[in-house]
Amino acid sequence: MNFNEWTRAVLARTEAALEARLPSAEVEPGRLHDAMRYTTLGGGKRVRPLLVHAAGLLTGATPEALDAAGAAIEMIHVYSLVHDDMPAMDDDSMRRGKPTVHVQYDEATALLVGDALQSQAFITLSDAPVPAARKAALLRELAYASGSLGMAGGQAIDLASVGIALDRPSLEKMHRMKTGALLRAAVFMGALCGDEAPESLDAAAGVAAQTRAQAGGAAVAEAIDAATLAAALERYSAAVGLAFQVVDDILDVTADSATLGKTAGKDEKDNKPTYVSLLGLDEARKLAKQLQADAHAALAPFGDRAERLAQLADLVVERAN
Amino acid sequence: MNFNEWTRAVLARTEAALEARLPSAEVEPGRLHDAMRYTTLGGGKRVRPLLVHAAGLLTGATPEALDAAGAAIEMIHVYSLVHDDMPAMDDDSMRRGKPTVHVQYDEATALLVGDALQSQAFITLSDAPVPAARKAALLRELAYASGSLGMAGGQAIDLASVGIALDRPSLEKMHRMKTGALLRAAVFMGALCGDEAPESLDAAAGVAAQTRAQAGGAAVAEAIDAATLAAALERYSAAVGLAFQVVDDILDVTADSATLGKTAGKDEKDNKPTYVSLLGLDEARKLAKQLQADAHAALAPFGDRAERLAQLADLVVERAN
Numbered sequence: 284m285n286f287n288e289w290t291r292a293v294l295a296r297t298e299a300a301l302e303a304r305l306p307s308a309e310v311e312p313g314r315l316h317d318a319m320r321y322t323t324l325g326g327g328k329r330v331r332p333l334l335v336h337a338a339g340l341l342t343g344a345t346p347e348a349l350d351a352a353g354a355a356i357e358m359i360h361v362y363s364l365v366h367d368d369m370p371a372m373d374d375d376s377m378r379r380g381k382p383t384v385h386v387q388y389d390e391a392t393a394l395l396v397g398d399a400l401q402s403q404a405f406i407t408l409s410d411a412p413v414p415a416a417r418k419a420a421l422l423r424e425l426a427y428a429s430g431s432l433g434m435a436g437g438q439a440i441d442l443a444s445v446g447i448a449l450d451r452p453s454l455e456k457m458h459r460m461k462t463g464a465l466l467r468a469a470v471f472m473g474a475l476c477g478d479e480a481p482e483s484l485d486a487a488a489g490v491a492a493q494t495r496a497q498a499g500g501a502a503v504a505e506a507i508d509a510a511t512l513a514a515a516l517e518r519y520s521a522a523v524g525l526a527f528q529v530v531d532d533i534l535d536v537t538a539d540s541a542t543l544g545k546t547a548g549k550d551e552k553d554n555k556p557t558y559v560s561l562l563g564l565d566e567a568r569k570l571a572k573q574l575q576a577d578a579h580a581a582l583a584p585f586g587d588r589a590e591r592l593a594q595l596a597d598l599v600v601e602r603a604n
Numbered sequence: 605m606n607f608n609e610w611t612r613a614v615l616a617r618t619e620a621a622l623e624a625r626l627p628s629a630e631v632e633p634g635r636l637h638d639a640m641r642y643t644t645l646g647g648g649k650r651v652r653p654l655l656v657h658a659a660g661l662l663t664g665a666t667p668e669a670l671d672a673a674g675a676a677i678e679m680i681h682v683y684s685l686v687h688d689d690m691p692a693m694d695d696d697s698m699r700r701g702k703p704t705v706h707v708q709y710d711e712a713t714a715l716l717v718g719d720a721l722q723s724q725a726f727i728t729l730s731d732a733p734v735p736a737a738r739k740a741a742l743l744r745e746l747a748y749a750s751g752s753l754g755m756a757g758g759q760a761i762d763l764a765s766v767g768i769a770l771d772r773p774s775l776e777k778m779h780r781m782k783t784g785a786l787l788r789a790a791v792f793m794g795a796l797c798g799d800e801a802p803e804s805l806d807a808a809a810g811v812a813a814q815t816r817a818q819a820g821g822a823a824v825a826e827a828i829d830a831a832t833l834a835a836a837l838e839r840y841s842a843a844v845g846l847a848f849q850v851v852d853d854i855l856d857v858t859a860d861s862a863t864l865g866k867t868a869g870k871d872e873k874d875n876k877p878t879y880v881s882l883l884g885l886d887e888a889r890k891l892a893k894q895l896q897a898d899a900h901a902a903l904a905p906f907g908d909r910a911e912r913l914a915q916l917a918d919l920v921v922e923r924a925n
Contacts, residue, residue: 306752311777312760315752366719371711390692394715395752395760398687401722402751409744416736422743423730430723431627431636431716439633439716456632 286594290333293353297332298324300350301357304407318388318396319403323361326379326544330527330599331356334469335476337591338516342477351411352421352472355404359429360465362400365393367438373553380544401429413476420475420484428468437461441555449556455525462531463524470520470592474512481509484516511584518581519592526574527599532557533567534604542604575600607915611654614674618653619645621671622678625728639709639717640724644682647700647865651848651920652677655790656797658912659837663798672732673742673793676725680750681786683721686714688759694874701865722750734797741796741805749789758782762876770877776846783852784845791841791913795833802830805837832905839902840913847895848920853878854888855925863925896921 284292301323308317332353339349368375368383369390376386385393408421427433437460444457474480532550536559540547550557558567578596582589605613622644629638653674660670689696689704690711697707706714729742748754758781765778795801853871857880861868871878879888899917903910 310753312752312757312764314764315757315760319752363719366715369715371715391763392760394687394690394692395756395763398684398718398722399752399756399760401719402747402754402756405726405743405747406751409740409747415740418743419730419736419739422726422739426723426726426730430727431633431640431720432631433723435716435720435723436633436636439636439713439720442712442716443633443635 286591289591290598293333293336294329296336296346296350297329297353297357300332300354304351304354304358304410305403314388314392315395315399318384318392319400321387322365322378322384322396323358323400326381327357327361328602328604329353329357330595331360331465331469333595333598334466334523334592335473337595338470338473339476340591341512341585341588342474342480344473344477344480345412348411348413348417348476349473351407351413352476353469355407355411355421355425356465356469356472358400358404358407359425359434362397362404363434363438363465365400366397369393372438372442373549375546375549377540378545380541404429411476417475421472424468424472424475428464433460433464433468434462437464444556446554447556449561451561454556454558454561458525458528459521462528463521466524466527467517467520470516470523474516480512484509484513515581515584519578519596522574522578522581523596523599526571526578526596529558529567529571529574530600530602532559533564533571534602535559536564538604544604571600607912610912611919614654614657615650617657617667617671618650618674618678621653621675625672625675625679625731626724635709636713636716636720639705639713640721642702642708643686643699643705643717644679644721647702648678648682649923649925650674650678651916652681652786652790654916654919655787655844655913656794658916659791659794660797661912662833662906662909663795663800665794665798665801666733669732669734669738669797670794672728672734673797674790676728676732676742676746677786677790677793679721679725679728680746680755683718683725684755684759684786686721687718690714693759693763694870696867696870698861699866701862725750732797738796742793745789745793745796749785754781754785754789755783758785765877767875768877770882772882775877775879775882779849780842780845783849784842787845787848788838788841791837791844795837801833805830805834836902836905840899840917843895843899843902844917844920847892847899847917850879850888850892850895851921851923853880854885854892855923856880857885859925865925892921 305320305323306316308320310316335353335356336349364378365384367373368378369385376383384396408418408425411418429435437457440457441461471484475484534543535547535550538547562570575596579593582593626641626644627637629641631637656674656677657670685699686705688694689699690706697704705717729739729746732739750756758778761778762782792805796805855864856868856871859868883891896917900914903914
């Protein structure tokens with residue numbers, strides 16, 4: 284199976300998984316369910332579910348477990364778009380090529396759609412076909428990545444920074460939280476779905492360091508393997524997460540709204556700090572290429588098993604929308 | 605320890621648990637964390653954490669596990685208040701005796717505070733000091749109770765019903781989702797925190813029926829115990845949940861804003877259907893008393909262990925705000 288075939292297969296699985304895990308519009312409250320389906324189904328690049336499935340190949344995860352993790356993380360992503368588009372935030376009227384939820388329905392519905400999609404993500408995790416210990420680990424990843432130290436916090440910093448000339452470290456911190464945390468969670472959650480993953484990848488690096496310091500025994504090899512996995516995924520996620528944002532900023536000035544499926548040129552209009560405004564277009568493109576190379580380098584320990592992750596790094600950097 | 609002393613002790617534990625589980629306002633984004641703490645700490649009746657702790661007495665749960673479950677469910681409740689108070693929804697300016705979040709801060713912050721508090725609830729569960737299997741069961745209860753088939757869905761039905769003369773079954777369904785689901789989750793989560801609880805109370809009734817149908821063995825007694833527990837908690841929760849709403853409706857017309865800590869008389873002004881508008885004040889009071897008696901009756905199988913749950917049913921019906 285080549286990369287395009289694999290991508291199409293994962294997108295089809297993801298669509299089916301989302302479809303199955305969102306309540307029918309026939310179920311009361313029908314308008315809310317209809318709006319949840321309207322904004323979630325039939326669109327989007329599904330970058331996070333693709334990362335989940337690609338990372339799952341490293342640890343022998345089942346496609347069914349990855350479907351659940353991918354659907355959950357995509358619901359979190361979609362909820363954040365619905366809320367970000369609302370008049371109190373970015374006030375955008377177009378998303379994924381169609382009217383945003385508060386335009387198509389109304390503001391109260393948009394608010395509740397976001398709220399209910401966040402809950403639905405955790406419902407989806409709670410029903411994931413994985414042992415309880417893995418479910419608890421997945422819960423931890425998704426909850427931390429979504430909250431005030433992750434995605435929601437990054438959005439708060441982003442809002443507070445409009446019209447302020449953020450320096451590069453501040454801009455990076457904001458994006459690391461706003462989009463990076465969820466992309467990182469996608470990679471970690473995919474790996475955590477597999478039987479070959481340690482139960483907590485977050486703890487792995489710390490434990491390995493401690494174990495090595497104490498010398499000794501068979502536990503060392505295993506802990507170092509877990510630490511290697513965690514460190515490599517951390518490095519890969521950081522590179523891909525940042526590249527994703529840099530390319531977003533580039534596309535905002537180089538692509539048109541029809542290609543993007545959302546309003547182009549909005550960052551400049553809103554006076555938002557971007558990598559393009561900070562570095563210029565050429566340097567921003569150079570940075571994206573460097574990050575792509577770093578993502579590839581991070582995957583070296585895994586050999587062929589990481590082929591899809593490498594190809595996804597290419598997709599993130601070379602995409603047209 | 606009498607009931608008042610027990611209540612004060614649980615309230616103090618709950619405040620400490622929430623305080624410890626909300627990021628400091630010193631941590632970036634400071635304004636978001638400040639607003640999360642502003643709206644969560646130092647107020648509220650904490651009915652849900654009280655129910656969690658009382659139900660935990662049935663199954664020998666540790667106070668530490670109950671603190672985590674109680675804090676998580678209170679965060680969900682508080683997030684829903686923050687979003688419900690926003691201009692797109694109920695547009696209320698006063699809550700728990702202070703300005704609502706969108707008034708004190710701004711609308712974008714209120715939106716993000718609600719979003720981040722929902723995530724924080726699941727972060728709190730993910731860190732709860734219980735075995736992974738119980739964590740997964742708690743996750744399931746909280747996520748389903750919060751989502752479109754629970755609290756968020758009830759709010760959607762409530763919004764759609766303004767100015768419409770709902771009949772009593774429709775009104776009950778709305779409240780069963782909007783407030784009942786989370787009160788029920790409080791009771792079930794409290795019980796699930798204990799070692800003596802079956803791992804899934806939801807499944808217990810079904811499993812017991814099946815086991816009995818197949819006859820046989822020692823498993824029957826255990827399954828029936830789980831079923832008895834689940835059925836009794838279901839009946840208690842239904843009675844207390846409905847009583848809570850009936851009394852809320854009564855207080856909306858009989859108490860003043862200062863006592864309530866929120867705007868009194870708002871339901872009538874907003875032309876919202878209530879038990880008072882449907883039944884009249886006297887019949888609404890009679891209904892609350894009947895539900896109180898039914899809650900007590902549901903607890904009969906547990907004897908003294910259910911004393912706090914019985915007293916909480918009294919508190920819900922006899923409260924002044």
